[in-house]
Amino acid sequence: MATLAPLTSTRSEPRPKSTRRGPKTNKEQRRLSTERLLAAALKLFITQGYSATTVEQIGRAADRTKGAVYFYFGAKAQLLMALLDQAEAVTVEPTIAAVRQRNGTARDKLVAFMHSQSAIGAERGALMMLAILMSTEFHGIDDPIERRLDGLMDRLTNLLQEIVEQGRREGILRTDLGPRETASMLMAVNQGCFVEWYRRGKDLDGPGFVRAMRTIVLDGVGFSGHSTRSDLELGEI
Amino acid sequence: MATLAPLTSTRSEPRPKSTRRGPKTNKEQRRLSTERLLAAALKLFITQGYSATTVEQIGRAADRTKGAVYFYFGAKAQLLMALLDQAEAVTVEPTIAAVRQRNGTARDKLVAFMHSQSAIGAERGALMMLAILMSTEFHGIDDPIERRLDGLMDRLTNLLQEIVEQGRREGILRTDLGPRETASMLMAVNQGCFVEWYRRGKDLDGPGFVRAMRTIVLDGVGFSGHSTRSDLELGEI
Amino acid sequence: MATLAPLTSTRSEPRPKSTRRGPKTNKEQRRLSTERLLAAALKLFITQGYSATTVEQIGRAADRTKGAVYFYFGAKAQLLMALLDQAEAVTVEPTIAAVRQRNGTARDKLVAFMHSQSAIGAERGALMMLAILMSTEFHGIDDPIERRLDGLMDRLTNLLQEIVEQGRREGILRTDLGPRETASMLMAVNQGCFVEWYRRGKDLDGPGFVRAMRTIVLDGVGFSGHSTRSDLELGEI
Amino acid sequence: MATLAPLTSTRSEPRPKSTRRGPKTNKEQRRLSTERLLAAALKLFITQGYSATTVEQIGRAADRTKGAVYFYFGAKAQLLMALLDQAEAVTVEPTIAAVRQRNGTARDKLVAFMHSQSAIGAERGALMMLAILMSTEFHGIDDPIERRLDGLMDRLTNLLQEIVEQGRREGILRTDLGPRETASMLMAVNQGCFVEWYRRGKDLDGPGFVRAMRTIVLDGVGFSGHSTRSDLELGEI
DNA sequence: GATGAATGAGACTTCATTCAT
């Protein structure tokens, strides 16, 4: 005569103290805890999303407690902010540097851009995923996090836009689309492919995929034959 | 041991009826309310995400109440399911039909695919966005919704895979990547571009963008010159 | 990246009109609907409890709609009240009459009481169950329903109390307990046994059980030998 | 697409701390809160029923909040489960032990059973009530709680059944009814009397009542004279 | 320096009841 929620978890039992191995210095302890929490949060955010991840889960995954998150970061959002700092340093700065120091045509610079992003994606895939996924999750929320993400993404988009503009000046790039839109689309393709690649995980040959993606961006799917025909065939939509 | 309403009532005064203009028959009312709720939910889900959208917001946006959502759909998740039914009917079926009835080379079929998807995206963009965004939000959740989304996406990916396989048999498609991976990547590019386009809204020339995207897929960004060189330049990552 | 409620029911589809067979008179229709609703409510209240039963369930079980309940009874509680009227008429009145018209010793009257209650329980078990179970469910709720139930039960308890008092005057009943308490205990035993019997349903020989219960009340479990010993053995608790 | 707290916060001002007097260590605090919550829930469940009791009421009655219940028990149902654990330990185990260590006839064992149950009922009446009332409230619900209750009750019924079977072998017990049914009826009588007694509270002499109940079970209401006659008088029902 | 007990806003959902048709 009553409706019950399923009985699964047995809560409330105090977790056994985890024997914390390791260095004794305060500073060292701080660094270690911070790192572990950041790593745990990164993993959870990209697999479950930000709002579906609880502070408790983060603490547990880092072999710490919920309180530790607040002790070190003050708020869940600040933890994400700290990760976005890392993401910017790791996924934006090096690519900007790589493109800037690559003298040559727009094509050369675009190749350098993709080369750099691919390398980063291969080594620090999680941080790249974070920026991409959080951009989706926070899109349209008026919030410091969204602004942070926009700023981060804009730096790459601006970089691409510069390349596109150079390409136009050099006359080696078509102008179907404005420079900003072309840049956005390159970002979108880049990110779409990266997410697909990352999610498929190890069942897919990394370097091969990256090479294929790069080729697609530069030359399309790879049909032999030129596009003019297809444009004609399509007519108006 | 039970709470009674009419005799012990602590209810509030009967609220002022919201003068709802509109049709008189039940069937008509039903259709209208259902449509309004679906439309409101669709808009909110793609701008805020599923879990960030509350049932109350949906009701309010449809000029109804929370209760109306439950009267018609029984659960928030069922409302999403109903929208995914629409999404499948609108964004998957016609493309499959279009590709099937297009006799020709793999290239022709791919053009038909993109043509169809673009047309749908232009007219029913919101439903396309829904499927794409929900796929991200529900990725990795073991849940009927995820399975529904997977099924929906798989139908398109399978279609692309068939095209890719045909292209290989015809010898007009490179084979850097397996057919499945190539299909996935085509999906990713398609979706990445679409999201970017949709979000930029009307400040971007639709047909122009679609044409550009199609070109990118078929021929890359559009640098004049072939890709072989770029491959050589890139070396190994 | 979102948590979902299980997806089971498919709500919101208008139920197909049930082809209502039967008499056409208004009065006849009224009577029939009322009866069906009462019968359905009775069944549900005793199997699920009052508050766990929804008005919609009642309507559906009677092949009517939720609205019909309100049309005929005005409120869920009034439906229960109507059932309690039936219960009183069926389970209280006849027993009172039977005892009153039985001239004889207190023992004779108690036998008449149990005889009557057993017969009613055998034929109108559901209504007896209702009174017993609702007494439990509403116990301690300050509510017209509780007062109604108390009144109903009090009539039987008072009747038993009269019998007990007569038995004392006749000197054929022990006086370990006050008359009121003895009466209450007889009610409790009667009801406890009845619930047990009713719930076991048809896997138990009805008349046999009733006879056994009657015997227990009058003579205990039926050990051969007298109680004096057991009293001595028990000592103080 | 996510709601953030610290940055976009719409939270209210930090509430004034309720100055909670009491022990300082966590373990002590834990024990205290758990106990208070369990005690509050027990009281409310047996006076109002399980589903009529809200989690907020429980928290308030324990000088805590709703949240505390979920912190310690995770779900309302788990709180009841915890109470049923206590009920089993307190009301079942000792009686089983008492009967097992009582060597003698079936009658001796039944006396031991009732002796033990009475003592427990006098000291831990609330827990006995809980098991009895919840059995009614959850009867027919397919639910872990019902299974728990069934298991609990079955242990006592099985014990009684063993006693009854021994009595039959010893030839000192009538066999109107099968052993299982007799055991069930003993349980019903026991419980019916107990509920009645408990509800009348302290306006009733405890030991006197228990003695009377024991007598009833062993020898019936206590009319002088034997039952054979009454059986004949009753005829068939 | 770190913990975990405790809070409370807010989410999803249920359901008795109202009312226009």
Added chain:
DNA sequence: TATGAATGAAGTCTCATTCAT
């Protein structure tokens, strides 16, 4: 006469956050 669309109060549960120890 009877329906069913719609409401909103109230309940269960989640979770970011606070704070005493």
